[in-house]
Amino acid sequence: MFISKLKQALICLKAGRVTLPYPYKPSPPPEGFRGKLKVDIDKCVGCAGCANVCPPGAIEVIDFDTGWRRMQFHLTRCISCGRCEEVCPEKAVTLTDQFELSTNTKEDLTVAIEVYMDTCQRCARCFKPQHPLDKMMVTGFRK
Amino acid sequence: MLTSREIIETLKTKFDKQILKAEEKVSNQVFVAIVPDVLIPVICFLNQSFSPRFLINAGTDVVQQDGKYKASYIFSFDSEKIFLCIQVAVDSTDPNIDSITPIIAGANWSERETRDLVGINLRNHPDQRRLVLADDWPQGLHPLRKDFPYDYKPPPEPQNKVLLKKRPEGTKVIPIGPFYPVLEEPAYFKLFVDGETIVDCDYRGFYSHRGIEKIAESKLTYNQVCFIAERICGICGFIHSTCYCEAVERAAGIEAPLRARYIRTIMLELERVHSHLLWLGIAAHIIGFDTLLMQSWRIREPVMWLCEKISGNRKTYGMNLIGGVRRDIPAEIHDEIVRVIEKIERETVEVIDAVVGDTSLHARLKNVGILTEEVARSICTVGPTVRGSGISIDSRIDHPYAAYELVDFEVAVETGCDIWARALVRLKETIESIKIVKQCLLKMPDGSIMGEVMEEIPPGREAICCVEAPRGEAVHYVQTGPDNRPYRWKVRAPTYPNLQCVPYIIKGERIADVPIIIGSLDPCYSCTERMAVVDVKTGEEKIYTKEEVMKR
Numbered sequence: 001m002f003i004s005k006l007k008q009a010l011i012c013l014k015a016g017r018v019t020l021p022y023p024y025k026p027s028p029p030p031e032g033f034r035g036k037l038k039v040d041i042d043k044c045v046g047c048a049g050c051a052n053v054c055p056p057g058a059i060e061v062i063d064f065d066t067g068w069r070r071m072q073f074h075l076t077r078c079i080s081c082g083r084c085e086e087v088c089p090e091k092a093v094t095l096t097d098q099f100e101l102s103t104n105t106k107e108d109l110t111v112a113i114e115v116y117m118d119t120c121q122r123c124a125r126c127f128k129p130q131h132p133l134d135k136m137m138v139t140g141f142r143k
Numbered sequence: 144m145l146t147s148r149e150i151i152e153t154l155k156t157k158f159d160k161q162i163l164k165a166e167e168k169v170s171n172q173v174f175v176a177i178v179p180d181v182l183i184p185v186i187c188f189l190n191q192s193f194s195p196r197f198l199i200n201a202g203t204d205v206v207q208q209d210g211k212y213k214a215s216y217i218f219s220f221d222s223e224k225i226f227l228c229i230q231v232a233v234d235s236t237d238p239n240i241d242s243i244t245p246i247i248a249g250a251n252w253s254e255r256e257t258r259d260l261v262g263i264n265l266r267n268h269p270d271q272r273r274l275v276l277a278d279d280w281p282q283g284l285h286p287l288r289k290d291f292p293y294d295y296k297p298p299p300e301p302q303n304k305v306l307l308k309k310r311p312e313g314t315k316v317i318p319i320g321p322f323y324p325v326l327e328e329p330a331y332f333k334l335f336v337d338g339e340t341i342v343d344c345d346y347r348g349f350y351s352h353r354g355i356e357k358i359a360e361s362k363l364t365y366n367q368v369c370f371i372a373e374r375i376c377g378i379c380g381f382i383h384s385t386c387y388c389e390a391v392e393r394a395a396g397i398e399a400p401l402r403a404r405y406i407r408t409i410m411l412e413l414e415r416v417h418s419h420l421l422w423l424g425i426a427a428h429i430i431g432f433d434t435l436l437m438q439s440w441r442i443r444e445p446v447m448w449l450c451e452k453i454s455g456n457r458k459t460y461g462m463n464l465i466g467g468v469r470r471d472i473p474a475e476i477h478d479e480i481v482r483v484i485e486k487i488e489r490e491t492v493e494v495i496d497a498v499v500g501d502t503s504l505h506a507r508l509k510n511v512g513i514l515t516e517e518v519a520r521s522i523c524t525v526g527p528t529v530r531g532s533g534i535s536i537d538s539r540i541d542h543p544y545a546a547y548e549l550v551d552f553e554v555a556v557e558t559g560c561d562i563w564a565r566a567l568v569r570l571k572e573t574i575e576s577i578k579i580v581k582q583c584l585l586k587m588p589d590g591s592i593m594g595e596v597m598e599e600i601p602p603g604r605e606a607i608c609c610v611e612a613p614r615g616e617a618v619h620y621v622q623t624g625p626d627n628r629p630y631r632w633k634v635r636a637p638t639y640p641n642l643q644c645v646p647y648i649i650k651g652e653r654i655a656d657v658p659i660i661i662g663s664l665d666p667c668y669s670c671t672e673r674m675a676v677v678d679v680k681t682g683e684e685k686i687y688t689k690e691e692v693m694k695r
Contacts, residue, residue, distance in 0.1 A: 007497035011438055011490075018441050030448075032470075034455035055363065055370035081370050081461040086469065095455075 029097050034080040036098040037073060039113055043092035046071065046115035050084035050093055059084065067117050075101065075109040145193065145223045147173045157188060169393045169606045171542075172226045179231050179240060186216070186229070186243050195220050195227060196536070197523045198609070198618045200243075200253040201633035202261030204289045206235045212263050214240060216250075217607055217620060221541040226607045228620075233263055242268035249523030249640055260287040275349045278304040286357055293354070293361040308345040310335045317654060319661075321350060330666070332645070332657075339653045344646050356632055364627045365391060365600060369463050372619075375634060376667055377458065378418050379612040381410050383619070383634065384463040386610040389544050390621040391465050391629070394606035399594050403467035405587040407545040409480075410453070410460055411610070412576040412583075416487065417446040418613035419573045422665045423494075426566065429662045430507045435498065442490045445483045452476065465600075467593035477584050488577045495570050508563040512648045512660035515560060522644045526615020526637050527572065528664050531565035533558040538609040538616045550582045562663040569613075569665075599627065612637050614665045638667045 020027055029035065046069045051059040058077035062070040084093045103109060150173055151165045164176040177185055189195060195218035203213040211232040218227045233240050242265040244251045255274040258265055262285035265271070273280075279299035285291065310316050320331035329350040335343045355375060359368045372387040373380040385407050392399055399407075420443035427435035447457045453472055454460035462468045472480075498504060519529045529536055537554045539547045555571035557564035604623045609616050615637025624630025641664045649660050 001500070001502040004497055004499075004501040007493075008434060008438075008501075011493055011497060012434060015438065015441055018444075030452040032455045033451065034461070053364075053366065055367040079370060079374075079459070079461075080456065081459075082455065082469075083366075083370075 029099060033097045033099070034082045034095045036075060036096050036101055037078060037080070037084065037111075038094050038096050039071070039073060039111055040092045040094070041113045041115075043090045044071065044113060044115055045090055045092075046117050047089065049087045049089065053083045053087050055079065055081060055083065069115045069117055071113050071115065073111040075111065076106060145220065145225070147171060147225055150193075150220075150225065150227060151175070153192070154185070154188075158185060168604065171224055172228070172393070172607055174228045174230060174605060176230045176232070179233055182229070182231050183241050183243065183246070186246055189218065189227075189229075190246060193220065196520075197247045197249050197253075198226075198607075199620065199633060199635040200250060200257050201620050201631065202257035202263055202287065203622060203631045204261060204287065205232070207289060210235050212238050212261055214257060214261075214263055215620065216243065217618070219541065219609070221536055224542055226542070226609075228605070228607065238262055239264045239266055241266050244268055244270075247523070248521045249643065252639065252643055253635070259285070261285055262288060272305050273303070275352055277352075286354065287360075291357075293357050305347060307333050307347060308335075308343070311342060313337060314342050319657060321347075328667070330642075332661070334649075334654070334657065336654060339655075341649050341652055341654065341657070344649060346642070346645065348642070356634060359632050360624075360629060362628075365465050365629065368629065368632065369465070370461060372634070373459050373461065373463070375636060376612075378421065378667065379414060379614065379617075380458065381414050381460050381462070382610050382612040382617055383636075385411060385545065386608050386617050386619040387621070387632070387634075388463045388465055389610070390606050390608035390619045391600070391623070393608060394604040394621055394623050395465075395597065395600040397466050397594055397596055397600075399467045400591050401546070401588050402471075402590045403592045403594070404546040405583045406468045406470075406472055406592065407463070408547060408550065409472065409580050409583045409587075410450070410462060411545060412579045413446055413450055413484075415576045415613045416484070416573055416580075417443050417450075418665075419569045419576075420446075420487075420491070422569060422613070423566070426562075426659065426662050429659045430504075432504070435494070438494060442487055442494065446487060449480060449483050452479075464593070466596040467591070469592075471592050472584075472587075480584060481581060484577045484580055488574060491570070491573055491577075499567075505563065507656075507659065508561065508566065509559070510561050511652065511656050512562045512663055513560050514644060514648050518644060518647045522647070523640050524615075524644050525640055526612070526665075527555075527565050527568040528615060528641050528644075530555060530568045531557050532560045536616070538611040542609045544608060544610055546583065546586075549586060550579050552579050552582075562659060565663050572613075602630065614638060614667060615641055636667065638664070642666055 048061045051061045056077045056079050058074045060072040060074065064070060080095065082095050085095050101109065147167045154175060155162050155165060158181055161178045161181040162175060163178060166174060168174050198217045198219050201215045205211055205213050212235055214231050216229040220227065231240060240263050242254055244254055245267060251270060252274055254265055254268060255270065257263055259273050259275045279301045280303060281297045281300045282303055284297055314335040314337050317334040317336050319334060321329050331347045333345045334341055355371055359371060363371060369384045369388060373384040375383045420439045424436040424439040450460060451457045454462050454470060462470055514528065514532050516532050516534060519532045519534055525536060533556060535554050535556045540554060552575045555568045555575065557567050600623050602623050602625045607618065607620050609618050617637055618635040620633040621629050622631040645661060649657055652660060
């Protein structure tokens with residue numbers, strides 16, 4: 001009994017101080033951390049592949065009309081699995097190392113982008129313009 | 144040794160025409176369809192001649208295909224490494240079936256769950272109360288039937304409340320829960336006590352049933368289910384996603400590359416290391432030994448950082464997909480992994496050395512919460528709980544998955560049957576897990592981490608997979624379906640059979656020991672919205688609803 005208690009005390013003494021000084025000092029996550037997602041509006045072609053694979057359904061695709069698509073990324077639902085990053089053909093979606101997401105307003109956690117697209121002559125639905133220059137020809141394209 | 148062919152032959156010679164179909168759909172997995180009338184004779188016969196271990200009972204709605212509900216009773220032949228699935232189809236107009244609980248006590252909850260969710264009524268079941276469905280769920284509505292929309296919210300019917308057992312004469316009631324005070328999780332144990340001694344108890348749980356199976360069957364695709372499977376448990380999530388992926392891979396005949404299997408093994412064992420150290424801390428906290436809590440969690444923390452480095456997240460690794468894993472473990476971090484786990488090994492050995500001789504721990508843990516071998520076998524208990532009672536069941540050996548066939552390790556077994564034995568099993572397993580990780584890092588071959596996955600997984604196939612979680616054995620049963628999603632996905636977490644033995648192991652014990660006895664099973668529930676109040680003067684009980692609580 002006595003020897004056990006001595007051994008236990010020794011373990012505690014050896015351990016020393018182990019808590020990190022976070023949040024007084026930043027504690028950067030390791031490389032490859034799956035944090036808050038970031039969308040590059042210049043790269044996104046609006047293919048909605050990310051919305052297709054997203055397990056919690058955090059990506060919403062709204063087609064306003066035949067050439068105008070809105071992609072909404074609801075970070076409140078996001079589980080940071082990184083499937084969107086994996087399937088994105090244009091590498092438009094990336095996961096950053098940001099993890100401090102607490103906020104007072106829920107709207108802060110919705111990222112929305114609007115993509116101008118070509119219209120299919122047959123089904124009249126949106127599709128990706130063939131060439132980046134074609135994008136500029138689409139009605140309503142803005143810089 | 145018994146082979147799958149022999150099992151089929153024996154059943155066919157004994158029951159002849161009453162066996163409708165018997166085939167080995169997946170290697171070492173036998174599926175036998177029988178007529179409902181011979182269910183009890185077949186189960187009795189199996190029990191007497193081979194005594195297989197009962198795993199789960201899964202109900203499936205196949206009304207659209209052939210107008211029937213199907214009940215699948217899954218058994219395990221541990222030393223032969225075979226799964227046997229007895230399937231009975233009952234007519235949808237008269238869904239009644241004989242209960243097997245009088246023969247196998249461990250089937251109690253499993254059968255009640257099938258009745259609640261699929262609506263197959265049980266004849267001769269000793270407990271006809273509802274188990275999984277909420278107290279205000281309408282009578283006659285069964286959520287896992289295919290004609291029940293996954294997002295339908297039925298109007299509440301408060302009169303269906305489950306009545307717990309009346310207290311026996313001469314006893315008092317002590318409620319533990321519904322918010323379990325030490326594990327901070329919802330479960331309600333109603334203890335009947337005579338003085339300090341517990342005479343009997345009753346249990347009500349499933350307050351946080353989330354309907355994961357339903358959403359997977361109706362909304363998600365195969366690869367999306369991997370992520371919801373990982374969220375079944377906050378501690379052993381990777382186990383569930385591995386189990387689901389392996390079950391689908393077996394059903395579809397997809398081969399995961401060897402490197403991916405090794406990576407799965409490494410992650411599973413790292414998860415076991417941190418889970419056991421977590422349990423050690425919680426168990427010590429329950430008995431008021433907070434020094435050990437602090438130290439074991441300090442030792443545990445580097446594993447979490449290691450997992451964060453490998454997978455990109457501390458806990459939900461998100462590494463599994465059908466056919467392989469998403470992230471490689473590059474050669475550059477092998478040294479770091481070895482350094483971290485060797486430090487953990489050294490420190491864990493130090494802790495073990497410091498606590499095994501502690502007589503104050505012996506006084507609290509030895510000869511308390513006795514789980515005898517007979518009870519453990521009849522309730523079909525799994526994991527460290529049963530290995531502390533001298534029964535060597537470990538699905539890493541019995542039903543190998545990932546790369547466990549290719550690594551050497553010992554199964555820790557203790558014969559004390561008490562909490563101390565269960566603690567020793569877990570401590571030994573921690574050390575064994577570290578050995579497995581080291582072996583895997585040495586043996587891991589180069590190559591791809593994702594196998595060839597077919598465009599569409601063919602519907603109508605079935606498979607079972609068992610994975611040894613830190614708490615015991617998780618069982619997943621998958622039946623593939625159309626639209627790129629499982630038709631039926633049945634999950635049994637290890638706490639499911641383990642909790643059923645609580646009434647047996649707390650009988651005759653003192654109230655003060657109940658938290659650590661329940662804690663020694665390493666139970667895992669999840670959130671609640673009600674509370675129970677016992678009026679001390681009259682002894683009357685009243686359960687307050689959420690609305691009443693809010694009003695106060």
